[in-house]
Amino acid sequence: MAERKKVKLPSGFKDYLPEEERKRSEMLDAIKRNFELFGFVPLDTPGVEEEQTLTGGDPEFKKQIFKIKKSDESESLALRFDLTVPLARVVSMYPNEITFPFKRYQIGKVWRGERAQAGRFREFLQFDADVVGSGSLLADAEIVALMNQVMISLGFQNFLIKINNRKILGGLPNYVGFSKGKLDAVLRTVDKWDKIGIEGVLKELSSKNAAALSKNEARRVVDFFGIKASNNRELLRSARALISTDDAEAGFAEMEALIDHLASLGVPDDKWAFDFATVRGLAYYTGFVFETILTDLPEIGSVFSGGRYDNLVEHFGGGRLPAVGASVGVDRMLYAMEKLEVSFSSGKNMRAVVLHFDEGSLAAAERAVYELRKNGIPSEIYLGKEKTLKGQLAFAVKNNYAAAVLIGEREASAGTATIKDLKSYKQTEVAIEHVASSVKKILGGR
Amino acid sequence: MAERKKVKLPSGFKDYLPEEERKRSEMLDAIKRNFELFGFVPLDTPGVEEEQTLTGGDPEFKKQIFKIKKSDESESLALRFDLTVPLARVVSMYPNEITFPFKRYQIGKVWRGERAQAGRFREFLQFDADVVGSGSLLADAEIVALMNQVMISLGFQNFLIKINNRKILGGLPNYVGFSKGKLDAVLRTVDKWDKIGIEGVLKELSSKNAAALSKNEARRVVDFFGIKASNNRELLRSARALISTDDAEAGFAEMEALIDHLASLGVPDDKWAFDFATVRGLAYYTGFVFETILTDLPEIGSVFSGGRYDNLVEHFGGGRLPAVGASVGVDRMLYAMEKLEVSFSSGKNMRAVVLHFDEGSLAAAERAVYELRKNGIPSEIYLGKEKTLKGQLAFAVKNNYAAAVLIGEREASAGTATIKDLKSYKQTEVAIEHVASSVKKILGGR
Numbered sequence: 001m002a003e004r005k006k007v008k009l010p011s012g013f014k015d016y017l018p019e020e021e022r023k024r025s026e027m028l029d030a031i032k033r034n035f036e037l038f039g040f041v042p043l044d045t046p047g048v049e050e051e052q053t054l055t056g057g058d059p060e061f062k063k064q065i066f067k068i069k070k071s072d073e074s075e076s077l078a079l080r081f082d083l084t085v086p087l088a089r090v091v092s093m094y095p096n097e098i099t100f101p102f103k104r105y106q107i108g109k110v111w112r113g114e115r116a117q118a119g120r121f122r123e124f125l126q127f128d129a130d131v132v133g134s135g136s137l138l139a140d141a142e143i144v145a146l147m148n149q150v151m152i153s154l155g156f157q158n159f160l161i162k163i164n165n166r167k168i169l170g171g172l173p174n175y176v177g178f179s180k181g182k183l184d185a186v187l188r189t190v191d192k193w194d195k196i197g198i199e200g201v202l203k204e205l206s207s208k209n210a211a212a213l214s215k216n217e218a219r220r221v222v223d224f225f226g227i228k229a230s231n232n233r234e235l236l237r238s239a240r241a242l243i244s245t246d247d248a249e250a251g252f253a254e255m256e257a258l259i260d261h262l263a264s265l266g267v268p269d270d271k272w273a274f275d276f277a278t279v280r281g282l283a284y285y286t287g288f289v290f291e292t293i294l295t296d297l298p299e300i301g302s303v304f305s306g307g308r309y310d311n312l313v314e315h316f317g318g319g320r321l322p323a324v325g326a327s328v329g330v331d332r333m334l335y336a337m338e339k340l341e342v343s344f345s346s347g348k349n350m351r352a353v354v355l356h357f358d359e360g361s362l363a364a365a366e367r368a369v370y371e372l373r374k375n376g377i378p379s380e381i382y383l384g385k386e387k388t389l390k391g392q393l394a395f396a397v398k399n400n401y402a403a404a405v406l407i408g409e410r411e412a413s414a415g416t417a418t419i420k421d422l423k424s425y426k427q428t429e430v431a432i433e434h435v436a437s438s439v440k441k442i443l444g445g446r
Numbered sequence: 447m448a449e450r451k452k453v454k455l456p457s458g459f460k461d462y463l464p465e466e467e468r469k470r471s472e473m474l475d476a477i478k479r480n481f482e483l484f485g486f487v488p489l490d491t492p493g494v495e496e497e498q499t500l501t502g503g504d505p506e507f508k509k510q511i512f513k514i515k516k517s518d519e520s521e522s523l524a525l526r527f528d529l530t531v532p533l534a535r536v537v538s539m540y541p542n543e544i545t546f547p548f549k550r551y552q553i554g555k556v557w558r559g560e561r562a563q564a565g566r567f568r569e570f571l572q573f574d575a576d577v578v579g580s581g582s583l584l585a586d587a588e589i590v591a592l593m594n595q596v597m598i599s600l601g602f603q604n605f606l607i608k609i610n611n612r613k614i615l616g617g618l619p620n621y622v623g624f625s626k627g628k629l630d631a632v633l634r635t636v637d638k639w640d641k642i643g644i645e646g647v648l649k650e651l652s653s654k655n656a657a658a659l660s661k662n663e664a665r666r667v668v669d670f671f672g673i674k675a676s677n678n679r680e681l682l683r684s685a686r687a688l689i690s691t692d693d694a695e696a697g698f699a700e701m702e703a704l705i706d707h708l709a710s711l712g713v714p715d716d717k718w719a720f721d722f723a724t725v726r727g728l729a730y731y732t733g734f735v736f737e738t739i740l741t742d743l744p745e746i747g748s749v750f751s752g753g754r755y756d757n758l759v760e761h762f763g764g765g766r767l768p769a770v771g772a773s774v775g776v777d778r779m780l781y782a783m784e785k786l787e788v789s790f791s792s793g794k795n796m797r798a799v800v801l802h803f804d805e806g807s808l809a810a811a812e813r814a815v816y817e818l819r820k821n822g823i824p825s826e827i828y829l830g831k832e833k834t835l836k837g838q839l840a841f842a843v844k845n846n847y848a849a850a851v852l853i854g855e856r857e858a859s860a861g862t863a864t865i866k867d868l869k870s871y872k873q874t875e876v877a878i879e880h881v882a883s884s885v886k887k888i889l890g891g892r
Binding site: 007008009010013014015016017018021022024025029036037038039041042043044045046047048049050052053066067068069075077079088089090092093094097098099100101103104109111113122123131133134136138139141142145149260261264265266316317351353362363364366367369370373374376377378379380381383384395398399 | 453454455456459460461462463464467468470471475482483484485487488489490491492493494495496498499512513514515521523525534535536538539540543544545546547549550555557559568569577579580582584585587588591595706707710711712762763797799808809810812813815816819820822823824825826827829830841844845
């Protein structure tokens with residue numbers, strides 16, 4: 001066997017050790033339950049796809065993917081960079097197995113073949129819910145209702161789902177009077193509003209390095225994005241009075257209808273707001289776009305985002321299918337839950353450990369762990385080398401067990417066990433057949 | 447945008463469409479709950495690792511991996527081919543975060559960079575539980591108890607955990623009188639016992655293309671593997687009487703002790719058996735090996751296998767740490783559950799769909815789906831284009847909903863909903879606030 005060098009993790013990749021992984025996994029399970037509550041069904045696709053499927057020959061995508069090197073060069077394979085392209089492939093490949101509208105969710109790793117950068121991962125978990133094959137506004141409303149439900153059920157109270165419609169932004173060049181080609185540059189500047197303020201935006205809009213608008217044009221842009229209103233309907237009215245292009249009008253009508261849908265679906269008024277400055281980076285959105293901001297932690301950006309993309313599925317080979325969906329920012333959401341101490345579960349560690357100190361007590365200790373598990377209490381029996389009570393208790397404390405079950409020589413011969421609450425350090429001795437009920441009392445008291 | 451070719455899935459890869467993925471996901475969740483019940487904690491590691499970590503420079507491994515091609519050639523990355531090597535890396539990298547014995551489970555995709563073959567996947571899900579850092583026999587017993595618990599809780603009744611100890615096999619050359627170098631060839635032949643019978647084994651053992659034993663040597667091999675006994679203790683006694691090398695004696699002592707541990711941990715006698723012919727392909731096992739066979743479906747082989755590997759962690763850079771673990775054969779287990787119609791859950795589809803037929807009824811329909819979800823019933827509102835009852839019911843039936851909630855013009859104005867049982871086709875009309883309790887009655891009756 002060859003000698004090993006010191007092992008390491010490549011940069012841009014991350015391990016999730018048990019403490020973090022348990023929290024992440026609980027969060028994902030909770031989100032999954034909500035997706036299923038909303039009628040979404042699970043899908044899984046390989047991490048590896050044909051390069052042609054992923055990029056469609058587009059050089060922009062080619063730069064972003066991890067290609068796979070094989071001795072056999074008859075295939076060109078690569079790692080997926082999102083879950084949307086595989087979704088497009090699936091809806092195109094299985095016309096007989098899938099009924100539309102197709103509501104699917106998928107959790108999976110995706111990879112970005114960029115150079116590793118500080119704070120940017122090259123592998124991360126994506127968690128998407130999409131409705132493919134429905135152009136109905138109700139589908140958009142369902143996505144917002146789902147986002148609201150997920151946030152509430154994870155335990156977040158102070159969040160806001162910001163909603164915009166790309167059609168409004170499409171009407172902006174006509175209203176202001178600049179060429180369509182400048183729209184992206186204008187939106188990039190508007191996106192900095194919170195950071196550089198209204199004066200900063202005005203200045204940058206006129207800059208040669210940005211959209212290079214005239215003073216008057218820049219003013220009109222700021223007038224529009226600066227509209228203040230006390231509620232969503234009033235905001236729509238004010239904006240409609242300013243912009244009256246056909247594009248924008250279609251967007252306004254959709255927004256007006258959405259207000260009613262969200263009310264019927266039980267999404268509280270204070271949990272969402274129209275915001276014309278919500279742009280989303282991805283160019284493929286065609287209608288509504290959604291972002292979820294934590295009002296106590298706005299600096300991390302959106303934790304749950306999405307929108308309508310009526311052309312993307314066709315572009316990636318999936319036929320002419322309108323679609324709308326949303327994606328959980330798994331790492332950001334997890335970070336926010338930690339930071340804001342938000343929790344959907346007790347968050348307590350409800351495990352027990354059986355400690356034992358001599359060969360003769362082993363059978364009794366095994367009986368104890370069997371009883372605990374039979375009663376549904378996650379528990380283990382000490383497997384290490386420490387022979388002393390002190391040494392084994394140190395292990396139990398370091399691993400955050402809630403209760404320890406001690407089986408010494410005396411207990412083994414008496415048919416009892418000593419149950420120790422690892423928080424209060426109180427202990428009681430019970431008959432071995434009562435181990436589970438006794439430990440449950442400790443766990444229940446937490 | 448470049449024109450798209452017809453998309454396809456590369457050979458050796460597989461999609462899990464919702465019906466199959468739901469079953470797989472439920473199965474994985476059930477297994478996970480049992481792993482946690484036994485005190486295992488979750489770990490996640492990237493799909494991508496340094497090539498050096500994965501192969502240790504061993505050319506055998508190099509042939510099996512998918513390498514990753516990057517423009518920047520300063521790194522050599524590849525896809526992991528199992529979860530054991532990443533475990534070895536983790537225990538070596540985080541000495542301060544991990545306490546030993548470390549009981550972790552991990553679910554994740556792994557890749558084999560072989561040429562695609564019929565029935566062999568190049569990507570599959572691996573699901574492992576391992577105890578690292580305990581040389582105690584109790585840890586081996588815990589793994590067997592876990593295997594038993596998982597099988598029972600998935601709903602399997604007729605299964606057998608076959609247990610062997612590599613140390614016994616290590617004593618075989620001495621006992622028979624052939625050179626150690628022939629052991630692998632001997633075991634490969636013995637492995638065919640069920641297929642070619644005792645005469646076939648005898649013949650092949652003497653063949654020049656196999657182990658080339660003498661007739662007498664072959665006879666002694668067959669004598670050993672053919673020992674019949676009415677129980678595990680008797681089997682041990684008979685085998686011990688035959689082989690008395692030091693190697694084998696250590697193995698026999700471990701097996702004898704295991705019998706008691708399994709009894710204390712509540713593993714029923716009829717669910718496991720010693721079997722000297724259970725070899726396991728992987729050369730890295732050093733002590734006990736385990737295989738789980740379904741007695742109603744023996745031809746698919748083991749669905750849950752493992753063993754002790756005391757040298758592997760060190761070989762892969764993880765320090766001198768004994769380890770024992772087991773791995774679920776996810777695809778085989780899923781296949782067996784289907785084939786044997788084994789189920790741990792009701793297996794019933796407990797979802798409802800709200801149907802609606804005109805714009806004016808939409809708000810009432812949205813109210814209905816809100817009520818259903820508020821009461822924890824997975825449900826959706828029809829998002830397609832069909833406007834007729836017939837068309838929407840066809841969608842509901844095709845998607846296996848248990849109940850449909852119909853909101854027509856009449857219902858919308860009366861504040862009611864018609865609830866249709868999609869099995870019996872019986873229907874009742876209820877006030878809209880009673881939608882959830884009425885649907886629950888249908889779901890409860892299934």
